[in-house]
Amino acid sequence: MAAGGEKIDYVFKVVLIGDSAVGKSQILARFARNEFSLDSKATIGVEFQTRTLVIQHKSVKAQIWDTAGQERYRAVTSAYYRGAVGALLVYDVTKRQTFDHIPRWLEELRSHADKNIVIMLVGNKTDLEDQRAVPTEDAKEFAEKENLFFLETSALEATNVEAAFMTVLSEIFGIVGKRNLSAADSQSNGSAAAPLAGKKIVIAGPAQEMPKSKTCCQSS
Numbered sequence: 001m002a003a004g005g006e007k008i009d010y011v012f013k014v015v016l017i018g019d020s021a022v023g024k025s026q027i028l029a030r031f032a033r034n035e036f037s038l039d040s041k042a043t044i045g046v047e048f049q050t051r052t053l054v055i056q057h058k059s060v061k062a063q064i065w066d067t068a069g070q071e072r073y074r075a076v077t078s079a080y081y082r083g084a085v086g087a088l089l090v091y092d093v094t095k096r097q098t099f100d101h102i103p104r105w106l107e108e109l110r111s112h113a114d115k116n117i118v119i120m121l122v123g124n125k126t127d128l129e130d131q132r133a134v135p136t137e138d139a140k141e142f143a144e145k146e147n148l149f150f151l152e153t154s155a156l157e158a159t160n161v162e163a164a165f166m167t168v169l170s171e172i173f174g175i176v177g178k179r180n181l182s183a184a185d186s187q188s189n190g191s192a193a194a195p196l197a198g199k200k201i202v203i204a205g206p207a208q209e210m211p212k213s214k215t216c217c218q219s220s
């Protein structure tokens with residue numbers, strides 16, 4: 001649930017990548033609005049949606065970016081990955097080719113995104129079990145080898161979509177939390193975020209910490 005809409009502690013940018021028609025837009029629709037559409041149109045360019053959640057009493061705005069799997073509709077790659085702290089690398093469990101292309105997507109991700117980006121491999125459309133072409137074990141093995149999180153989902157049945165995002169966001173939260181702790185340790189005045197106060201969100205490094213707003217600090 002959104003934390004009242006007024007106070008955001010963190011904004012985490014997460015990108016969705018994978019071949020066309022694996023279900024990226026529907027995974028996003030399920031997570032952001034709890035919606036699903038069977039006649040989903042191919043994405044052209046880039047879109048994003050947000051959802052605000054609470055993780056360990058902090059309000060986290062997940063900004064999820066979705067782009068076209070089709071090469072001709074893809075936007076400038078480096079801009080898409082800039083500032084991303086998490087990624088869902090999606091294939092369709094009923095289409096072997098979409099899984100075979102995963103190493104290419106991973107390579108693109110690793111060459112454009114921050115090296116500490118948290119990556120989740122996602123096998124979507126598990127509701128079509130009778131058409132399965134990618135055994136769970138194959139994907140699990142690949143994920144272990146490449147050090148990725150792994151889950152199978154169904155955007156249609158709302159299976160594991162929440163878990164996929166929550167795993168990535170919680171992991172990012174853990175990393176950012178640790179980093180902020182060490183930043184506070186190294187600054188004797190402990191005011192690491194103070195120079196940003198009152199300004200717009202600054203995309204600096206892989207994660208963004210929101211400055212505390214006036215409303216937040218006066219009322220608390």
Ligand SMILES: Nc1nc2c(ncn2[C@@H]2O[C@H](COP(=O)(O)OP(=O)(O)OP(=O)(O)O)[C@@H](O)[C@H]2O)c(=O)[nH]1
Pocket residue numbers: 018019020021022023024025026027037038039040041042043044067068069070124125126127128153154155156157
């Ligand atoms: N059965 C089933 N169909 C799904 C699921 N997720 C998506 N689809 C369908 O698969 C088709 C493609 O879904 P999209 O979400 O548009 O795929 P995409 O990866 O965003 O495609 P691009 O925008 O071209 O990159 C649509 O017809 C969806 O309704 C799922 O979990 N189960």
